[in-house]
Amino acid sequence: MKTTIAEVGKYVGQDVTIGAWIANKRSSGKIAFLQLRDGTGFIQGVVVKNEVDEKVFEAAKSITQESSLYVTGEVRVDERSPFGYELGVKEIKVISGSVDYPITPKEHGTEFLMDHRHLWLRSKKQHAVMKIRNEIIRATYEYFNNNGFVKVDPPILTGSAPEGTTELFHTKYFEEDAYLSQSGQLYMEAAAMALGKVFSFGPTFRAEKSKTRRHLIEFWMIEPEMAFYEHEDSLKVQEEYVAFIVKSVLDNCKLELGVLGRDTSKLENITAPFPRISYDDAIQFLKDQGFTDIEWGDDFGSPHETAIAESYDKPVFITNYPTALKPFYMQPHPTREDVVLCADLIAPEGYGEIIGGSERIHDYELLKQRIQEHDLPESAYKWYLETREFGSVPHSGFGLGLERTVAWISGVEHVRESIPFPRLLNRLYP
Structure with missing residues (x-):
């Protein structure tokens, strides 16, 4: 089922596919957390190494900020998240990579941000x-x-x-x-x-x-x-x-x-x-x-x-x-x-x-x-x-x-x- 982040609440317990970008990510050995955005909202995608194909986990680890992808996974309730849901990722299909995205999670000056509005x-x-x-x-x-x-x-x-x-x-x-x-x-x-x-x-x-x-x-x-x-x-x-x-x-x-x-x-x-x-x-x-x-x-x-x-x-x-x-x-x-x-x-x-x-x-x-x-x-x-x-x-x-x-x-x-x-x-x- 193809949907958007804003609509995932309708599909709790079901697998969905979302077209998204990587806003940010972090990983620790056996698990990767992908901060996904699609224009309608933001959701965290969780990739567990022993639950997915090896290529999927490698893609999750190597994908860069603002790369675009189709991500498929199970919608789960997440009470810790302000949004209320997360995605248990099962598949990743990279659409387009992003290299050296200029706006990183660090602090940037106003003029720099305005130049990159x-x-x-x-x-x-x-x-x-x-x-x-x-x-x-x-x-x-x-x-x-x-x-x-x-x-x-x-x-x-x-x-x-x-x-x-x-x-x-x-x-x-x-x-x-x-x-x-x-x-x-x-x-x-x-x-x-x-x-x-x-x-x-x-x-x-x-x-x-x-x-x-x-x-x-x-x-x-x-x-x-x-x-x-x-x-x-x-x-x-x-x-x-x-x-x-x-x-x-x-x-x-x-x-x-x-x-x-x-x-x-x-x-x-x-x-x-x-x-x-x-x-x-x-x-x-x-x-x-x-x-x-x-x-x-x-x-x-x-x-x-x-x-x-x-x-x-x-x-x-x-x-x-x-x-x-x-x-x-x-x-x-x-x-x-x-x-x-x-x-x-x-x-x-x-x-x-x-x-x-x-x-x-x-x-x-x-x-x-x-x-x-x-x-x-x-x-x-x-x-x-x-x-x-x-x-x-x-x-x-x-x-x-x-x-x-x-x-x-x-x-x-x-x-x-x-x-x-x-x-x-x-x-x-x-």
Whole structure:
């Protein structure tokens, strides 16, 4: 019976054949232990000398790290293993050998591992992070599909900057200028006017020259937009969605969280509602904490966000930032001209902002005024203004950065480990 490691529990006491690679091995005279992986998981294969043909045992002893093989054996329960099963190996058929595999069980430097990212992905910890990333994506689709959202795909090539910044990657689109998208939001707003509640999931690009553990040049965003949703309605969706994906990982990735040594008690507490602190109160809190350099009107850096987050055991919303700090499209506060109806969601444990969201301006004249105040080319935003000209409604949305969320839930230190092939300030290889 040919199967995968993930499915061996169905065949306890039976012989199965698995296509696998040798992740590691050790042997002691009359017994060899093969650490096998096949992409679905890891299992130990036990080869006992006096129970197999001599050629099989010699193959087990001589096979090298990351060689590929078909291995046949009996599935056995193994309560000592986190996986719960092992394979009593009976036959080995080598498919392809591997000589001088560069990533050995010893310690390697970060740059070396990043240069060999295509191979580093095979390791047990990186495998666990990718499985958690996959579960977050799967749960994202489940949450939004179950709550009446329609998946819409905004363009990656755009003719203008959604947030009016200069941190864009420029390219030529035949005879026109074009940019790699930094957000699909504006297009999602148009889609919400057609479909009510929508979400996108795709790559975004920021030409920001940052080297922090929180930043990538290319990253993936989940961006919902909701017609007839005001700011408070959006906050409820955000906390429900984040709580849902955390629970999904806890329920479906126990083995992977264990491999990473994640303290799951910190995740088990992530339930809605989340605490909130206004920007005004956050400034005062930081001053009280000894941040004497921070003043009202300043944006928060990583140390500021971390200090605020450490006061809570759940993600925390920082609400109502100054108008001058935020993009042109955010709805003004109803009783204050100096702040807007927005919130950033700050993850615990120093992982920073994972969501930015707001109610969007729905008044045509005000949006037009904001575009002019930000010196944006009105011709490029004509289509966006038309979404307010023809039947505008209150609407809200947000964007969740997938890689920061994966890093937080997985407990890995740097976002470069939360995406298969990271693009960093000085890294375009492999």
